[in-house]
Each structure stands twice: as structure tokens, then as C-alpha cells.
Amino acid sequence: xxxxxxxxxxxxxxxxxxxxxxxxxxxxxxxxxxxxxxxxxxxxxxxxxxxxxxxxxxxxxxxxxxxxxxxxxxxxxxxxxxxxxxxxxxxxxxxxx
Amino acid sequence: xxxxxxxxxxxxxxxxxxxxxxxxxxxxxxxxxxxxxxxxxxxxxxxxxxxxxxxxxxxxxxxxxxxxxxxxxxxxxxxxxxxxxxxxxxxxxxxxxxxxxxxxxxxxxxxxxxxxxxxxxxxxxxxxxxxxxxxxxxxxxxxxxxxxxxxxxxxxxxxxxxxxxxxxxxxxxxxxxxxxxxxxxxxxxxxxxxxxxxxxxxxxxxxxxxxxxxxxxxxxxxxxxxxxxxxxxxxxxxxxxxxxxxxxxxxxxxxxxxxxxxxxxxxxxxxxxxxxxxxxxxxxxxxxxxxxxxxxxxxxxxxxxxxxxxxxxxxxxxxxxxxxxxxxxxxxxxxxxxxxxxxxxxxxxxxxxxxxxxxxxxxxxxxxxxxxxxxxxxxxxxxxxxxxxxxxxxxxxxxxxxxxxxxxxxxxxxxxxxxxxxxxxxxxxxxxxxxxxxxxxxxxxxxxxxxxxxxxxxxxxxxxxxxxxxxxxxxxxxxxx
Numbered sequence: 259x260x261x262x263x264x265x266x267x268x269x270x271x272x273x274x275x276x277x278x279x280x281x282x283x284x285x286x287x288x289x290x291x292x293x294x295x296x297x298x299x300x301x302x303x304x305x306x307x308x309x310x311x312x313x314x315x316x317x318x319x320x321x322x323x324x325x326x327x328x329x330x331x332x333x334x335x336x337x338x339x340x341x342x343x344x345x346x347x348x349x350x351x352x353x354x355x
Numbered sequence: 356x357x358x359x360x361x362x363x364x365x366x367x368x369x370x371x372x373x374x375x376x377x378x379x380x381x382x383x384x385x386x387x388x389x390x391x392x393x394x395x396x397x398x399x400x401x402x403x404x405x406x407x408x409x410x411x412x413x414x415x416x417x418x419x420x421x422x423x424x425x426x427x428x429x430x431x432x433x434x435x436x437x438x439x440x441x442x443x444x445x446x447x448x449x450x451x452x453x454x455x456x457x458x459x460x461x462x463x464x465x466x467x468x469x470x471x472x473x474x475x476x477x478x479x480x481x482x483x484x485x486x487x488x489x490x491x492x493x494x495x496x497x498x499x500x501x502x503x504x505x506x507x508x509x510x511x512x513x514x515x516x517x518x519x520x521x522x523x524x525x526x527x528x529x530x531x532x533x534x535x536x537x538x539x540x541x542x543x544x545x546x547x548x549x550x551x552x553x554x555x556x557x558x559x560x561x562x563x564x565x566x567x568x569x570x571x572x573x574x575x576x577x578x579x580x581x582x583x584x585x586x587x588x589x590x591x592x593x594x595x596x597x598x599x600x601x602x603x604x605x606x607x608x609x610x611x612x613x614x615x616x617x618x619x620x621x622x623x624x625x626x627x628x629x630x631x632x633x634x635x636x637x638x639x640x641x642x643x644x645x646x647x648x649x650x651x652x653x654x655x656x657x658x659x660x661x662x663x664x665x666x667x668x669x670x671x672x673x674x675x676x677x678x679x680x681x682x683x684x685x686x687x688x689x690x691x692x693x694x695x696x697x698x699x700x701x702x703x704x705x706x707x708x709x710x711x712x713x714x715x716x717x718x719x720x721x722x723x724x725x726x727x728x729x730x731x732x733x734x735x736x737x738x739x740x741x742x743x744x745x746x747x748x749x750x751x752x753x754x755x756x757x758x759x760x761x762x763x764x765x766x767x768x769x770x771x772x773x774x775x776x777x778x779x780x781x782x783x784x785x786x787x788x789x790x791x792x793x794x795x796x797x798x799x800x801x802x803x804x805x806x807x808x809x810x811x812x813x814x815x816x817x818x819x820x821x822x823x824x825x826x827x828x829x830x831x832x833x834x835x836x
Contacts, residue, residue: 260711268710269703272666273673273687274694276703284704291708291721294655298724301648301731309726310733312548312578313534313783314807322574334441338677347676349686 260288358828359413359507359561366412373412373456377401380414380458383505391481391503393496394459395419396427404454409564409588411454416500416509419460420467422541423447430543431463431475434672434697436679444541445573446510446552453568458506461496465699467512467545468665469493470520471756474701479758482524483831484797488755491521494555498525501555504830508556508565514545515657516776518553519788519802524755526790526798526829528821529555530562532810534783535580537566538573546664549657549780557828559789559818563587566810580808590811591818596637598816599743600803602630603645606748606771615769619752621794626749629791629801632823633747638816640747643739650771652728657777658705659712659725666709672697733782737807745805745816748775750788754797779804785813790826798829 262281265288269275298304332345341348357365365371384397396419404411417423420430422440429435443451450457462475472480472495480495482488483502490499494511498521501509511518513531522529531553539550554565563586571582605611609623633640674681674693681692698706712721739746752772779786786804793799803820805813821827 264711265707268707268714272670272694272703272706272710273691274698274703274706275691276695276700280700280703283700284707287704287708288711291655291658294652295659295721295724297648298652298655298728299720301652301728304724304727304731307727307730309723310730310781311726313733313781319577321577328442328575330441335676337441338438339675340680349675349689350684352686 260285260292357507358557359409359564362413362507363409374401376412376414377456377458380506383503384459384500387503387505390486391483391499392478393461393480393500393503393505395429395431395462395475395477395496397459398426398457401456402451404451406452406454408453408568410450410568412456413508414456414458414506415450416459416461416497416506417447417450417457418463418494418497418509418511420463420512420543421447421510422543423457423460426460428460429476430466431477432465432697432702433476433699434674434678434693436476438677442541445538445575446569447541449569450510459500461494461500461509463495464493465702466543466665466669467493467514467517468661468702468705470515470517472496472521473758474699482755484526485755488757488797489524491524491755493517494521494553497555498522498527498529501525501527501557502830508554508561511553511555512542512545513551513553513780514549514661515774515780518551518555519750519776519779519786522555522788523750523800523802524798526800526826527555527557528559528562528787528789529553530559530566530787530814531779531785532566532570533580533785533808535578536785536810537569538571538576538579540573540575544668546661547668548664549661551780551783557830559787559814559821560588560591562787563591563814563818566814583811585811587811587814591815593815595816595819597639598745599639599641600633600745600747600816601641601643601739601743602747603650603775604642605645605647605650606775607642611768614766616753618754618794619769619772622749622752622799625792625794625799626801629820629824630747633820636819636823641743645735649728649732649735650775651767653732653777654770654774656725656728656732657774657780658708659721660729662705662709663713663722664709666706666713669706729781732778736778736782736784740806745803745813747801747803750776750800750802754794754799776802776804783807785810787813787817789817789821789824790829791824792826
């Protein structure tokens with residue numbers, strides 16, 4: 259059974275938080291999804307079906323040649339960053355003192 | 356606002372210039388903005404392009420989740436509220452090369468998740484037919500811009516029914532071709548295995564014309580399909596006599612809707628009238644039975660798969676390389692703060708669900724079972740498509756909802772009627788919504804979904820039905836200048 263604490267843990271792994279009512283609404287939503295998914299689990303032979311990850315079968319998938327092209331310039335990459343220094347995105351020290 | 360072909364003729368005969376057309380669209384965009392909120396950004400300076408295609412000089416609007424160099428692109432989310440892209444989406448580039456003129460970037464449900472047009476960071480989008488009602492979503496502003504007559508066509512994205520549902524509520528045409536037919540390069544990913552690019556237009560022929568320009572292999576999108584050697588606009592008038600259509604008994608049988616509201620019953624009755632008209636046109640139309648267990652599972656399957664894929668796709672939204680910086684003493688705190696402030700609750704709930712179904716202990720039971728269910732539904736559809744050329748169904752179980760609507764629309768039966776269009780995303784099938792009349796003075800629509808890769812035939816069928824129904828180029832008179 260999922261609890262509010264579980265939800266807070268998932269949110270924290272996803273790097274955000276929300277208010278308590280938000281978690282209550284999420285919990286309610288989960289109950290609906292769980293109820294529906296339980297029905298799906300009861301479908302005959304469901305375990306024998308191959309999970310579908312793409313809309314149709316592709317017989318020939320082509321990867322393009324591994325050649326670098328259309329690269330962004332340094333200025334373009336940094337254009338939207340709020341803090342930059344020496345042509346790089348600036349962040350606080352990653353290694354603690 | 357006229358259709359693309361009408362405007363083409365006006366431009367070619369010198370009746371109007373592309374500068375004049377742009378000015379008209381730009382003026383209307385500003386005029387209706389406060390009331391309807393179709394746009395995040397209205398472009399005030401006309402792009403100058405030399406080209407000679409059917410779209411040369413024709414104004415259009417682009418959903419604000421397509422990358423446009425130098426033009427603010429927000430996906431209607433606070434976490435991207437000041438993001439200015441440094442590259443062009445293939446769709447935008449192709450339209451530029453074709454000479455189409457961008458009028459503005461349209462409001463969507465935040466990050467394209469949602470179907471109400473109420474969750475964008477710049478406010479709600481209103482329905483041109485009744486300002487107290489939603490236009491639907493997530494391609495909300497694209498639908499309202501076309502329905503208001505600001506532009507003859509707009510581009511949207513469709514992961515569940517995000518082009519086709521707002522088209523239905525706005526009394527216009529919404530088409531998403533086969534998965535991969537149009538490159539997704541530069542479209543902000545929501546759920547990659549379900550995401551499609553689509554268009555909103557005033558008639559089926561215009562949808563064919565726009566798709567002809569946009570389709571084709573793109574080396575930047577490895578899922579894009581090789582170009583077909585046909586123009587869809589050349590085949591939409593083909594003879595359809597003897598083509599076979601089916602509709603699903605479990606979704607359309609009036610006897611199953613004993614507790615339904617009057618509007619739903621009227622929609623179902625009008626659907627039966629459409630079926631009779633199709634038979635008169637020469638279509639063979641049959642009712643088939645579809646395993647109800649599978650139909651009931653469509654919505655939870657969609658929510659499970661799309662939330663899981665969305666969680667992963669949006670992990671790059673950290674506020675570090677772009678987006679508003681969060682506060683904090685270290686990089687984790689900064690990201691945590693940016694994401695907490697940047698996403699609305701609805702988005703966070705979807706992400707948590709996505710994360711939950713992907714947890715090791717839940718993956719088999721939830722995520723993989725949803726993918727298995729998707730397989731069963733698509734197999735069943737492909738089996739039906741061995742006999743039939745297309746499926747025809749009502750595009751919605753109700754008219755556009757009011758903003759303060761509290762009607763319980765969550766009954767299992769209603770969920771089937773309201774969410775079946777996501778089948779088109781599960782199997783990548785070409786799928787189109789066209790207007791089919793009015794209920795309570797609001798437009799309603801029907802949806803036609805065809806065999807995968809057979810976009811031309813699907814448009815052909817829709818075009819013939821559109822001719823017979825007579826609701827081509829609908830617009831509420833007060834907005835038609």
C-alpha cells in the first residue's frame with residue numbers, strides 16, 4: 259500500500275517537493291490507477307504478451323553515420339544559462355569543503 | 356479567415372499580398388489576445404522568405420513546445436519561462452523554407468500534459484464558441500487561433516489526443532499522421548513512444564497540404580519515416596465506394612448509456628446520422644464488438660506509459676544550463692528549488708506516478724503490464740484493419756466543458772467514449788477529427804482512424820465525409836472578418 263511518505267520519497271528522488279494537499283490528491287489519484295491496473299493484471303495470459311515500446315515493428319532501423327555535425331557554438335550553449343564563467347556554466351562547488 | 360487554398364488563389368491573383376495577410380493575422384492575434392489567450396508570443400515582425408509552394412506567404416501559428424531560434428519558447432511552463440532556443444525544430448525549418456509566415460507561438464497545457472487548456476503559465480485559453488468553456492488541449496492556443504480565424508492553420512503535438520480533441524471542441528479539423536511521418540526533432544519530448552506532430556486546419560484538404568510540406572525522413576529524428584512518393588493532397592478526392600469502415604458497439608450503443616446526460620445522448624444520436632450519410636456515400640459501415648476489458652484499460656494504460664516516459668524526458672529541466680536558477684548552497688539544493696518552483700502540481704503528480712510505476716518492485720505489475728495492454732489493443736486494431744479501411748467514432752462524449760464544470764465524467768463507460776482516440780497514439784495510426792454538427796450551440800466532431808502508414812487513404816476518407824456533412828470551414832460569424 260502506498261503511503262504519503264512513499265510519495266514524498268519519490269518526489270524527493272525526482273528533486274522537487276509540493277504541499278501536503280498535493281500529496282493527498284496524488285494519493286487519491288494512485289488509488290484510481292491501482293484499481294484500473296489491478297484489472298489489467300487479471301487479463302488472461304497478460305504475462306505472455308510482449309511489452310510494446312514502439313507503435314509498430316520496424317524492420318530496418320538506420321543510425322546515421324557517427325560524424326559530428328551541426329554543433330552549437332560555445333556562446334549558443336551558454337545563451338540561456340543564468341550564471342556563467344570562463345565559457346562554462348557556473349555552479350557552486352560540487353565537492354564539499 | 357479563408358482556407359489555405361482560397362488564400363493561395365488570393366495571393367496568386369494579386370488580390371492580397373503576403374504582407375497584408377500577415378498584418379491582418381497579427382492585428383487579429385492582438386485583438387483577441389486578452390479575451391482568449393491563444394498566444395504566449397505574438398510575432399510582430401514578418402519573416403522574409405523566398406519560396407514557391409502552396410504555403411508561401413500563408414500565416415500560421417506554432418505550439419510553444421517547438422524550438423524556434425531566437426523566439427521565446429516556454430512549453431507554457433514556469434521552468435522554461437525565459438528560454439530562448441538556439442536551434443530550429445525541423446517542422447519550423449520546413450515551414451520557413453516553404454515560405455509560411457509565423458504569426459505566433461501558442462499556449463499549451465504545461466509541457467503538453469493535460470487536455471483542458473487551463474494549466475499554461477500565462478493563463479487559461481478560452482473557446483471561441485463560448486468564452487465560458489474550455490477549448491481542450493494540450494494544443495489549446497493552436498486550436499483557438501484557427502477557430503478564431505487568426506490563422507488558416509496551426510501546428511500542434513498529439514500524445515493522447517492533444518490535436519484532435521481541441522479541434523473537436525473548436526469546430527475545426529485536427530490531423531495527426533502516422534507516427535514518424537513528421538519529424539519530432541525540436542519538439543520538446545513528453546512521451547517519446549506516443550508523441551506525434553499534427554496540424555489544425557479549416558478543412559481536410561488543408562491538413563493534407565500542410566502534411567505534404569512537413570512529412571519526410573529527417574536524419575535528426577531516427578524514428579522519422581522515409582518519404583512516400585505521393586502527395587496526400589493529390590489523393591484525397593479518390594473514389595471511396597466500397598471502402599469499409601467500422602465503429603465500436605461498446606462505445607457507441609445508446610442502450611449502454613442509460614444514465615448519460617442529454618448532450619452525450621445527442622452526440623451519439625448524431626453519430627448514427629453520420630453513419631447513415633457514410634453509407635449513402637458508398638462506404639460499407641459495420642458495427643463491431645471490442646473486448647470491453649481492453650477498452651476500459653485504455654485510460655490507465657495511457658496515463659501509466661506517458662507519465663513514465665515524461666518523468667525521464669523532463670529530467671533535463673534543472674534550472675542549471677537554462678531556465679530560472681533555484682536558490683541553494685549546493686547544486687542539488689539549486690535544482691531541487693528550481694524544480695519545486697518551476698512545475699505546477701499537476702505536472703508533479705504525473706512525474707510521481709511515472710516514478711512510482713518505474714520502481715523496480717512495481718515495474719512488472721504496472722509499467723510492463725501497461726505496455727502489454729498497449730500491445731493487445733494495437734494487435735486487435737491491426738486485426739480489424741485487415742478487414743476495414745478505417746474506424747469511425749465520435750471524437751468526444753460531450754461538448755467543450757465549462758471552466759467551472761463539476762460533472763462526473765469518470766464513469767468507466769464515459770472514460771471509453773472520451774479517451775478512445777489515444778488508440779491512435781498506441782499504434783501510431785493516422786487519425787483525424789472533423790466537425791460533424793452542433794449540440795447546445797457548440798461544435799461536435801467525429802474521428803476517423805486509419806491503417807498505419809496509410810495517411811493518404813485516411814485523409815481521402817475524411818475528405819469525402821467532410822463533403823457530405825457540410826461543416827467545412829466552420830467559424831463563429833462574429834470573428835470572421
